Amino acid sequence: PMLLMMYINTIFKFGTAKFFELCKETQIDGVIVPDMPFEEREELQGEAEKNGIYTIFLVAPTSHERVKMISEKSKGFLYVVSSLGVTGMRSEITTDFNELLAPIRNNDHCPCCIGFGISNPEQAKKMSQYADGVIMGSAVVKIVEEHGKDAPEYVGKFIKSVREGMDN
Incomplete structure (x- = not known):
């Protein structure tokens, strides 16, 4: 799946309907809008759903x-x-995920993925104990910044090391 992560004003400025139509046309599956309060989700969700795009909360x-x-x-x-x-x-993540995720421990309709600061295989393995997946956006962006057009090779090696670390 392909996701975009962006701020709500970017979508509003572009035009909400036009934005989600373009997402559909370019095969974007979902949008993460970190500054959109959950209670205000209707501002985007109608257009997103009309175009088959998930708004990730x-x-x-x-x-x-x-x-x-x-x-x-x-x-x-x-x-x-x-x-x-x-x-x-981040060098350390100290959140008590057992407490945070206790209300949804038996949630079977929607997977949970932990992100925000996970940067190495050890952290990914630790976080995978609590969730269905891990998100490592900043770590991948750093590799792309360092390697430019050669980044796919290095991103692939990094992701392979993460997968191996999580499996061991």
């Missing part, structure tokens, strides 16, 4: 009683934010 360590509600409305996957702060690689 986020829960954070501060979501508490909202986790179950957000999970029940999620399609595609639920993006679990690993820690507070801005996105980017």
